[in-house]
Amino acid sequence: xxxxxxxxxxxxxxxxxxxxxxxxxxxxxxxxxxxxxxxxxxxxxxxxxxxxxxxxxxxxxxxxxxxxxxxxxxxxxxxxxxxxxxxxxxxxxxxxxxxxxxxxxxxxxxxxxxxxxxxxxxxxxxxxxx
Numbered sequence: 001x002x003x004x005x006x007x008x009x010x011x012x013x014x015x016x017x018x019x020x021x022x023x024x025x026x027x028x029x030x031x032x033x034x035x036x037x038x039x040x041x042x043x044x045x046x047x048x049x050x051x052x053x054x055x056x057x058x059x060x061x062x063x064x065x066x067x068x069x070x071x072x073x074x075x076x077x078x079x080x081x082x083x084x085x086x087x088x089x090x091x092x093x094x095x096x097x098x099x100x101x102x103x104x105x106x107x108x109x110x111x112x113x114x115x116x117x118x119x120x121x122x123x124x125x126x127x128x129x130x
Contacts, residue, residue: 017049
């Protein structure tokens, strides 16, 4: 039982350090590039993971709520309902103003065309010159 523990504990430590290194953003790896840390962890089976855990990564909380993986690098934003979101409400007001301006332009164009049509129908046409 003790012999199995001698092999399983370093293996588990290596796997943990390897996954931790892969999930760490490049700018949080200290002293060496991240790819160098991966090779150190894999080549130096017991010492590499211990060195990575002790000195290879910044251990403070990242600013802006960033998650540790490269895949989730964007800032997290708290979900806000549309009726509570001031930016969304402002965009609705702006859209309404644009729509009202277009509607006023259409109404003015329609009035102009109706007036022009009424003038054509009601006004006496000049007789053709012979």
